[in-house]
Structure formats: structure tokens, C-alpha cells
Amino acid sequence: MSQPVPTRMQAVVVHGPEDYRLEEVDVPVPGPGEMLIRVEAVGVCASDLKCYHGAAKFWGDENRPAYVQRGRIPGHEFVGEVVSGDQKAFDHHGVGVGDRIVCEQIVPCGECRYCRRGEYWMCGPHDMFGFRNFDGAMAQYLLVPIRARAHPVSKELAPHHAAYAEPLSCALHAVERAGIKFEDVVVVAGCGPIGLGLVLGARQKNPKLVIALDLDDAKLELGRRCGADLVINVAREDAVAKIKELTDGYGADVYLEGTGHPSAVGQGLNLLRKLGTYVEYSVFGSDVTVDWSIISDDKELDVLGAHLGPYCWPAAIKMLEDGTVPVADICTHQVGLADFQQALDLVADTSGSSVKVSILPNG
Structure with missing residues (x-):
């Protein structure tokens, strides 16, 4: 149950901070329990950009281990068509050749305390x-291990729209x-891809008021x-003063931070x-x-973190x-794989018109 695929493909390969290269590499061959997908679209995340620019979160320093490996192909917001695999993989994921899937970013081990x-x-x-x-998925093909968490998605969606499932789930x-x-007043910081997902999600909860903050x-x-x-x-406008004015001087009930800018943290605590x-x-x-x-x-706040998009x-x-x-x-901008640097630059240009930038590796 497979479709013929080439033996070589184009892919972006990480060699170090600000050293990503388009190379020709072998197309991965699925083993037992694995599937191969033809990548239709991959979104470029702000974390991809921070990794590219060498943030310690990704490359490690004296306080934290490295998060990314050299020689790795980047790209975690993706959608693709299943082109090959074995029956064990298809049964496990509930899909088959020709189906379109998205995958969660994490590939859980299934054995540690958290997974259990x-x-x-x-x-x-x-x-x-x-x-x-x-x-x-910044490549023409991607190997999906049996430990991955795959989800079918409609072929009626444009590929770059389907790939937005990853930031939206987060x-x-x-x-x-x-x-x-x-009865809550909910404030969302940022109207980028994550912030807009926060607004969408908050609206689904039907609170009293959803307020969005941005510079644009x-x-x-x-x-x-x-x-x-x-x-x-x-x-x-002074967001803290405005929100206190709207709430009889008390402040908002919930603050969702989606900018990644240090100034947004103090802003949230104060409003x-x-x-x-x-x-x-x-x-x-x-x-x-x-x-x-x-x-x-001062306030006895509940301060919570959020990571990935489980369930x-x-x-x-x-x-x-x-x-x-x-x-x-x-999903404002789409480019080909050869133009991956343009995609990174579009994400970096906060004064530009881009919101969600995607790469279409086979487009």
C-alpha cells in the first residue's frame, strides 16, 4: 500500500544560528510502523525565527541544555498527504495512503512519568x-513515526490553512x-498567529468581554x-488605564499573553x-x-504556563x-521552499503586513 516517491528531495538543514541551508538529501524510507507524507505546507513559527537567530532557549547556555540539533530539518506546523507506510502504521493512526494529516509537534516517548x-x-x-x-517539514517529504500523534484533516482546506491547526491548538x-x-473580562496580548488563536478560543468560551491588544x-x-x-x-493608548476604566477600577479577570515580548509581562500583571x-x-x-x-x-494572582496544544x-x-x-x-504569505529565507525575514519584519507565513515545499 504505497505510492512511488523519489529517492532524493530538497530540504532546509540547520547548521547553526543564522546558518540554514537548502540542500538535496535522501528521502526518508519508512520502517515498521512508520509513514511517509508528502509535505503540502509548513508554517513558520516565531520559535523557528528565535531558533534561527540563536536564542539560548534553543541553542543552550550555562543554564539550559540545547533544544535543537544541528543537521536537523526544521518545521513543526505542517500538513501532508500520506504516500507510503505499512499496515501497522495505518491501523495505529487510523489513516491510509492518500489521506491528509496534521501532526502534533511533540513526539512523546510513551514511557516517562508524564506520558504514563x-x-x-x-x-x-x-x-x-x-x-x-x-x-x-521544511522538506518535500517527512517521516511520521508510530509515536507521533497524527490527526486527519479535510482536503477541502487549502494546505496552508490546514497547517494553522498547530498554532490554533496551542x-x-x-x-x-x-x-x-x-462574566469574565479577558485580555489577549498580541494579534499575531498565536494571539489571534487566543482571541478565537476566548470567544468560544463566551465571556463578558474579549479585548485584544497590539501595536498594529x-x-x-x-x-x-x-x-x-x-x-x-x-x-x-494606555491599556492598563483603559481596562481599569472599563472595569470600575478593578482590572481584567484573565490575561492571555501571546506576544513573546518582555514588556507584555508587566503589562499583564498590572492590568x-x-x-x-x-x-x-x-x-x-x-x-x-x-x-x-x-x-x-499585591494581588495573589494565578500565574499559569501553557505548552503545545494537548487534547x-x-x-x-x-x-x-x-x-x-x-x-x-x-494566512497572509506563502513561498516556495527555495525562498525559506524570505519566509523567515517576513516573520521577523514586525512592521510588515504578514501574519502567518507558510512554506509550500512541493508548490
């Missing part, structure tokens, strides 16, 4: 597509962590289309009410310093398939 407790997204070894021990997990209630009016308008009741351009909830999703490129007494003595993929895929997401407006 169903907390697979915090897997101890933490193998991940595009970073550690498994090549990613945003939905952060929303779930927040425990949003009907066009992205704030997109935030409105994703479900924000109110938008605030923080370059022109929350006492006993409010702060959820941090972003990957920061540098250390962040805040007054922790705000969290404890949120079916909801994210459903939202994409049923048209809940204005995904054509979010």
Missing part, C-alpha cells in the same frame, strides 16, 4: 519535530488553562474579525484585578524581569473545517 499519566505534552525526553531527534490549550467564565491597526482589525469585542492599540489569572504561552528570546510582589502580596487538536481542526476561523485573512 496522560500528560504527554510534557514528555520527559521531549522529542519534537524540527528540533530534537525527528526532522521537521492557543486553545492556553485558553483552557485560563478557566474562563461567562490592521492586526487589531483582524482581532475583531476573530471575535474581539474591543481592541486597543498600545502604541497610542489584572486581584485574584486574576495570567496565562503565559509565548517563547521568549531573552530573560524577563518583573516585580513578583504584584503576583503575591485541543480535534477542536482546532473542527473550527478550521466549519469556517469559524477567518483563516484566509490570517
